Amino acid sequence: MLGARNEDALKAVAGEITANGGKAVFRSTDVRQRSDLQELVALAIAHCGHLDVIINCAGIGPISRFDALDVEGWDAMIDVNLRGTLYGIAAALPVFARQESGHVVNVISTAGIQMVPTMGVYAATKNAVRTATEVLRQEAGPHLRVTEVSPGMIATSFIDSINDQPTRQSIGDRVRAIAIPPEAIARGILYAIEQPPEVDVGSIVIRPTAQA
Template sequence: MILKDRTIIITGASSGIGEATAKKLSEHGASVVLMARSEDKLKDLASSITKAGGKALVASGDVTKRKDFENVVAKTVEHFGKVDGLINNAGLMPLSYVKKLKTDEWDKMVDVNIKGVLNGVSSVLPELIKNNGGDIINISSMAAHRYFPGGAVYCATKAAVKMFSEGLRQELAPKHNINVTSIEPGAVDTNLVSTITDEDIKEELQEMMEMTTLESEDIANAIYYALTQPKRVNINDIYIVPSEQK
């Protein structure tokens, strides 16, 4: 139970990577705080975790609203007494070609993928500094490293998350014992592609997704690895892609 006595907030916990991570960390002793907008799904997940002997708290909220995040942190401290870590997992990927000017989708990606991460850090950081330690893990993407068709805005948001993570690490790890990691997956079998409305992109993605993709559990394992290193070790980046992906 290597994560025993650690309380970790997970955003986007209702499905995919967030759900798999909540299960993985709770199995190893962590108390997990489940944050997403879908309260019913969170309750189902919390129930399955507690039945398996774990500890889970449902804390529904919208990552784009700083007040929601602050309420989740307050609820966490009230219930578990502290916060030891944050996994900024919530994200959107409505890919489209720039010329189609799907500006509403651009705005949503910026709000969730960037502002959501900023809201999480600003809400949790005072607690981590007070505790003189903790972990912040941000889910970026291989898209932070290279552009792919229809991904101009999405790639830009994930590059921002990667660079923000490195800035956080340099500011927080040496002085406050707060380790920061950017997780950068390639293609993962989640519902992330369900937000795509550009039919041209859907057709191209279908061909790519015929390969054997990563599973959510693969990313959960990477997060677990980052969290379980000795405090002298900060895993800056984990760049993890399917074996078949070029």
């Protein structure tokens, strides 16, 4: 079950999964809309009869120095990175409670571990998710597993959301030099999911070997 705003990208990924013998269903989803997450979860249950895992990984990074005063960018990061993750959790928790099983995976960032200029608000949203994830883990009880995954520099379209041109150029150069493919993150998530029900992998950091 796939959900994202870019429907063309969803179709492409679903087509690749199907071409390789898998099954995929997708729905255009805007994580800023709580109802979209609720409908995505409902669709998963309609097709599969249950919900095993929810992976909250939507994120944007219109990063810049604080004195650039990109308040709209700050609001957008809060809405997508933090609020969107909380909406995903809210959509899945009632289902997991009924099932007495489930797994929440929140994709965060190493930006919340190593603080650097231009990433103040971005890192703040990611660390807010980190805090929420740990508290959720403590509240989860014996049937719900909770995992946070912190990617480093990954070859994605993340830099497309950076409006500040010097920052975009600097980070883009670094990403092109050392970034690892998204599949590295997928393997880490799969590792956590494939553990026995009584094993909860709490935190994984996945970064390029060359990343300081």
